[in-house]
Amino acid sequence: MTDGSMNKSHAYIISSQDAAVRENTALELAQAMVCDRGGAEACGVCAQCRRALAGVHPDIIFIDRLTDDKGKRRREIYVDQIRGMSADVWVRPQQSDRKVYIIREANLLNQAAQNAALKILEEPPAYAVFILCVNSAEELLPTVRSRCVEIRESGTVCRAENKEAEELVDTAVSGDAAALCEYCWKCETLDSEKSAELIESCRAYLSGAICRGASSGVSRGEAVRLLGVFDIAAEYLRMNVGAKHVWGYISVSAI
Ligand SMILES: [Zn+2]
Structure with missing residues (x-):
């Protein structure tokens, strides 16, 4: 029971009804993970933190809905995007020790995309971290949820x-x-x-x-x-x- 037979520390679900809370929490977590100081909180001043704060850190990668030819957002996040992420994850981080993928609307991953995500969530490289943002974790397949630590923001006082x-x-x-x-x-x-x-x-x-x-x-x-x-x-x-x-x-x- 004490071994690492269940290791979930590389994947997080952030569930909140509030999009700003989801986004901020994901960004702050990602920043803490790439921070050079490696402390419990992001230091906010090192080169990694500054890049993260400016939204230009090469090892913090967002997976969003694509836009079609007419510039309209597609309705789902497609399996090809997740396959792309799964291939990209094996390219080592460029500037920090971690590579963080933030899927901002993980509820829009269609079933094939979730199944593809499952494979990489099961056996990612050690430096990879995945953050899935949703209104509610129930929007994801149970198999995906079981690989992630859920951070549930209830909106109540801490x-x-x-x-x-x-x-x-x-x-x-x-x-x-x-x-x-x-x-x-x-x-x-x-x-x-x-x-x-x-x-x-x-x-x-x-x-x-x-x-x-x-x-x-x-x-x-x-x-x-x-x-x-x-x-x-x-x-x-x-x-x-x-x-x-x-x-x-x-x-x-x-x-
Ligand atoms: Zn820092």
């Missing part, structure tokens, strides 16, 4: 829905392995349903932190990392892995 979730996240962020073990050990007494609720609250809290950045008290980079852990934990529960094992997984993975 507070954990319950105190426990906030405490659990804070303990993980503190880096105190013993404290986290103790916390997870207490959680092992929860049944699967209660565990799923708590993990869901942590995911909501972390999603809020990612969308709002530094103002949330948890850095964006930390929140992304932890969201990946809780996302996998939630999936284990859905696969009927016992709650005790899932808390064991969190205790060793969230530090």
